[in-house]
Amino acid sequence: MSTQRDTELPILAVEGVSKSYGEQIGCADISFDLWPGEVLAIVGESGSGKTTLLNCLSAQLLPDRGRARYSMRADGLRDIYDMTEAERRFLMRTDWAFVHQNPRDGLRMTVSAGANVGERLMAIGQRHYGNIRASAVDWLEKVEVDAGRIDHSPRTFSGGMQQRLQIARNLVTGPRLVFMDEPTGGLDVSVQARLLDLIRGLVTRLQLSVIIVTHDLAVARLLAHRMMVMRNGHVVEEGLTDQVLDDPQHAYTQLLVSSVLQA
């Protein structure tokens, strides 16, 4: 990673974020900095709190405690939980992206692929049909969806295509921070591999900062610079991906890694 951290601000600075559902811990006392251009994987078994944490970090869920300061383009670090709903929603459709596991949660299934990609552009005030359509074509190509499908409904797309469309729809406004929740979950292995390649290419080319939730260590290995291992809502180990995977320190991580090796 970059060596200029002392002069650079993190893009997201997370301190003590905790969220419980009544008695049930969702995530507890999570702190970390995410640096520009860095890909962080959050791994852990089902119920360990990955989605809860991701939803807190993307301000879709308000934590009980803690703060998460985002490096705004204009005015430096701002706690996302102190922002107005209008500010948060504006970030959500401009500077941030959220890729859901189920493309149905991230796509507008009742309008065409082109309209799905164009929506964020129209939301930020673009009013030239020809330009919006040209951007949609461009982005469909970037995510390797046949541009000839631009007027088709996403309902007629395969799962892998829907996921690529969801990515295009999110990246069209040039966001800097991308949240992904199991973006390759539920896809065939060969489709997964292609999608991961695509994501890796885009992340590198666009220098995106990414927080990706996955229970698949291979996904973390392929995409992430750094990873955090969660268990029962707590981070039990974190570090550079290769280090954590090749030389796990915590017993739980060792178990995770060895169970993958055996499988």
Added chain:
Amino acid sequence: MEREKAYNFAYLDEQTKRMIRRAILKAVAIPGYQVPFASREMPMPYGWGTGGVQVTASVLGQDDVLKVIDQGADDTTNAVSIRKFFKKTAGVETTTETGRASVIQTRHRVPEDELRPDQILVYQVPIPEPLRFLEPRETETRTMHALEEYGLMHVKLYEDISRHGHIATTYAYPVHVNARYMMDPSPIPKFDNPKLHRMAALQLFGAGREKRIYAVPPHTQVHSLDFDDHPFEVQKWDKACAICGAEDSFLDEIITDDAGGRMFVCSDTDYCNRQCEGVAK
């Protein structure tokens, strides 16, 4: 005409009218904003303009002259029955002449004549929410209005162009009111949209089933949405009205026989009649 004493003036009780007037005042204060109101059961089915009827009942005074139009005509069943209703319950004078009316209740048209500051136009509205088409969640549409997140309106127009090559929406064409709220102008033809812009008369919109009232105060800016490269346009005909010869009015196509014969005539019957009289004079 004498009203039947069994009813309170204009059917609704005074308390209900006060409640509706408060909603109207709020609507006038926030142009294009949908104000919820406690819509009452009316002695007619929804879809017959119960929202418009309640608004009319609340603004009507003894000296008002009422005109009711449906699709531009004064003599359709819907228009006739609403006119009868107010004759019976309010005893007000009714008219078919746009120029003589002080309150005009309408479904699906705006009169061709320019309206005056001393007139009120009351629209019957079936679906007040312009964002409903793409966003079924009420909580979400409310937030979108509050935060002026209106990108979705253009998504709808985008779909139109990608499917038809042009903006194919011809009725209920969405407008931006006073550069703030998106509004459904009710199912009027887009031909009528430019008349809403800076109209001298007060425009009130009532949706009975959905319990919403909204308004465009006199002289308010009303902008029909479009794209820079697909500007808003109104319908045009290459014919004049077959009855009065008008070339500037909204024309209805009428089938004249079963051999494919048809003609185009003014949808605004009062306007058409006066054009004919003008020609005769």
